[in-house]
C-alpha cells in the first residue's frame with residue numbers, strides 16, 4: 001500500500017458546504033485539500049433556492065464572486081415568498097418593504113444546482129492553494145494518533161490533522177465514525193421535477209410554498225428558474241411518509257394534475273424524471289465535532305426544519321469550520337475539547353434559528369391553528385409589513401412563536417386592543 005499524502009486540512013465533499021470551507025480557508029491564506037467523488041458539473045436533487053445567507057456570505061469573501069455568478073449563470077432574482085396556508089388564502093411576503101428590483105441586489109436567487117455547485121467549484125479552481133481532487137470517492141477512514149488517514153476507491157490515500165466532512169446527507173463518516181444516527185422525526189424526504197412552461201408566477205419571481213392539508217407538515221413548492229423553467233417539488237417529514245406510506249413521486253403528479261394547479265400546468269411539460277433525496281433536519285441537538293474532525297452542511301444535519309433550506313447553513317457551517325481550523329493550526333490543537341468551539345459557534349449562529357423553525361414546524365401541524373393565524377395575517381397589512389421585516393430581523397422572527405404576539409394581534413383585529421407595535425434588532 002502506498003504511503004498517504006500528508007495535508008493538514010482535508011475536506012471531503014465539494015458541495016456548497018465543502019467548497020465554501022475551502023474558499024474561506026483560501027481567503028485566510030490557508031491551503032487545504034478538497035476531494036469529491038463526482039466530476040463537475042454534477043446534479044444534486046434540490047429545490048435550487050438560494051436564500052439571503054448565500055450572497056451575504058459570499059460577498060463577505062469578495063463581492064466579485066457574486067458578480068461572476070450573476071454574469072455567467074444568470075440565476076433567477078427572487079424578491080419574496082408566496083405563502084399558501086392550508087386554507088389557500090394567499091399571503092405575499094416581499095423580502096424587503098418597498099423594494100426596487102435591481103437584480104444585482106436581489107435578496108435571494110434560484111439556480112439549478114448543476115450550475116451553482118459548478119460555479120463554486122470554478123471559484124475553488126481559481127485558488128492555487130486549494131488542492132482539488134475530483135473523481136475521488138473516499139471509502140475508508142482510519143483514526144491515527146495525529147489525525148485521520150482516508151483511502152479512496154482507487155487506492156490513493158491522504159493523512160490529515162483535521163478532517164472536515166461535507167459529504168452530505170448520506171455521509172458514511174457522519175453515520176459510522178461520528179455516530180450521527182438518522183432519526184426519522186428529524187429527517188425529511190422530498191422529490192423534485194423540472195418543468196417548462198408553468199404559468200402564473202409573481203412578476204418579481206416570488207418563490208411559492210403551498211402547505212396543502214393532505215401533506216401537512218410539509219409543502220409543495222414551485223420555484224421559478226431562468227429560461228421559463230420551474231423547479232417543482234414535494235417534501236414531508238420522514239416519520240409521516242413512513243407512517244402514511246406516502247409515495248411522494250405519485251403524490252407530486254397528483255398535485256400537479258389537481259384542479260387547483262391544472263390551469264397553471266396546462267401548457268407545461270416535465271423535462272426531467274422526478275428524483276428524490278433525504279434532508280437531515282437540524283431540529284435535533286447534535287455534537288458535530290470530535291477528535292480531529294468536524295461535520296459541516298448536511299453531514300452535520302443542519303437543514304432548516306421548516307423551510308428545507310440547507311445550502312445557506314452549509315455555507316455558514318463551512319465558514320465557521322474554516323475559521324476554527326485557522327485557530328487549530330495556530331495553537332496546534334485538534335482534539336475534541338478544542339474543536340468543541342465549533343459547536344459553540346454553531347449554537348450561537350444557527351441553532352437558535354433552527355430551534356425557532358422547529359417550533360413553527362410543530363405549530364403548523366395544527367391545520368386549524370395555521371389557518372387561524374394566517375387568517376389574522378392576511379387581514380392585517382401592518383402585520384405583513386412586520387413579517388417582511390422578519391426575513392432580515394431575527395429578534396422579530398422570535399416573536400412569531402410567542403402566543404402573546406398572536407393574542408395581541410387577535411385582540412387588535414377584533415378591535416379589543418390597540419394596534420400592535422413590534423420592535424426588533426437587525427441580524428448581524
Ligand SMILES: Cc1cc2nc3c(=O)[nH]c(=O)nc-3n(C[C@H](O)[C@H](O)[C@H](O)COP(=O)(O)OP(=O)(O)OC[C@H]3O[C@@H](n4cnc5c(N)ncnc54)[C@H](O)[C@@H]3O)c2cc1C
Nearest residue numbers: 013015016017037046047048049138168190297298310311
Ligand atoms: C428535494 C430537496 C430540495 C431541497 N431544496 C433546497 C432549497 O431549495 N434550498 C436550500 O437551501 N436547500 C435545499 N435542500 C437542501 C440542500 O440540497 C442541502 O442542504 C445541500 O445540498 C447541502 O450541501 P452539502 O454541501 O452539505 O452537501 P451536498 O450538496 O450533498 O454535497 C456533498 C458532496 O459530497 C460528495 N461526496 C459524497 N460522498 C462522498 C465520498 N464518499 N467521497 C467524496 N465525496 C463524496 C458528493 O459528490 C457531493 O458533491 C433541498 C434538499 C432536497 C433533497
